[in-house]
Amino acid sequence: MAQGLIEVERKFLPGPGTEERLQELGGTLEHRVTFRDTYYDTPELSLMQADHWLRRREDSGWELKCPGAAGVLGHHTEYKELSAEPTIVAQLCKVLGADGLGAGDVAAVLGPLGLQEVASFVTKRSAWKLVLLGTDEEEPQLRVDLDTADFGYAVGEVEALVHEEAEVPTALEKIHRLSSMLGVPAQETAPAKLIVYLQRFRPQDYQRLLEVNSSKQRPQGTEDPDNCLG
Numbered sequence: 001m002a003q004g005l006i007e008v009e010r011k012f013l014p015g016p017g018t019e020e021r022l023q024e025l026g027g028t029l030e031h032r033v034t035f036r037d038t039y040y041d042t043p044e045l046s047l048m049q050a051d052h053w054l055r056r057r058e059d060s061g062w063e064l065k066c067p068g069a070a071g072v073l074g075h076h077t078e079y080k081e082l083s084a085e086p087t088i089v090a091q092l093c094k095v096l097g098a099d100g101l102g103a104g105d106v107a108a109v110l111g112p113l114g115l116q117e118v119a120s121f122v123t124k125r126s127a128w129k130l131v132l133l134g135t136d137e138e139e140p141q142l143r144v145d146l147d148t149a150d151f152g153y154a155v156g157e158v159e160a161l162v163h164e165e166a167e168v169p170t171a172l173e174k175i176h177r178l179s180s181m182l183g184v185p186a187q188e189t190a191p192a193k194l195i196v197y198l199q200r201f202r203p204q205d206y207q208r209l210l211e212v213n214s215s216k217q218r219p220q221g222t223e224d225p226d227n228c229l230g
């Protein structure tokens with residue numbers, strides 16, 4: 001992925017007819033791929049608590065997702081994706097309040113920053129692309145990923161990659177239109193694979209994240225329909 005693009009996406013729960021529906025809508029299957037993601041954080045989950053998500057994806061290298069202007073908003077999320085290692089290291093140092101580690105490899109700063117593996121799982125993905133007919137602008141093209149993680153959780157995402165914040169509203173409008181054409185209920189949200197992994201295999205970490213997010217996002221005593229952990 002090109003450096004610093006903004007990923008705008010909406011997750012949903014795919015059904016048995018989702019691929020057929022994508023074909024009916026003119027979508028083309030780009031590829032089916034299998035990869036392992038390994039996520040890293042401090043023992044206190046300082047990165048995740050700051051809405052930063054560091055992972056090494058097999059065959060793609062290091063990636064850091066940082067919140068965009070919206071972060072998690074209602075049913076969609078907006079993240080900047082960093083993939084150049086010096087940029088990732090600089091951002092990690094900033095978030096974790098560390099100085100003087102230079103701008104080297106991510107692997108070299110894991111130890112000094114106290115980062116360790118917190119989750120690792122394999123995803124089988126079918127990746128689709130689609131141009132919505134009847135829209136004035138072809139860009140941004142929409143992508144739909146249908147993922148199944150090796151711990152038995154399936155999730156889809158409709159996403160657009162844009163270069164700047166000004167393009168986000170158009171991207172969102174298209175994402176919502178396609179989601180509706182795919183039959184995704186307007187109010188449906190689906191958690192990220194990593195969040196379900198933590199919920200199942202690291203329940204204390206999951207609880208900790210939930211508490212931090214709840215206290216950040218809502219006034220005391222109110223409901224939390226848009227909790228960013230989905």
Ligand SMILES: Cc1ncc(C[n+]2csc(CCOP(=O)(O)OP(=O)(O)OP(=O)(O)O)c2C)c(N)n1
Binds near residue numbers: 011053072079123195
């Ligand atoms: C509903 C919701 N979604 C995401 C987040 C934030 N978040 C949780 S885990 C997480 C990191 C994993 O992101 P995700 O898009 O689920 O991973 P994946 O689809 O495998 O990667 P891609 O190929 O798209 O780059 C984020 C950003 C959130 N807080 N709430």
Ligand SMILES: [Mg+2]
Binds near residue numbers: 009157
């Ligand atoms: Mg995604």
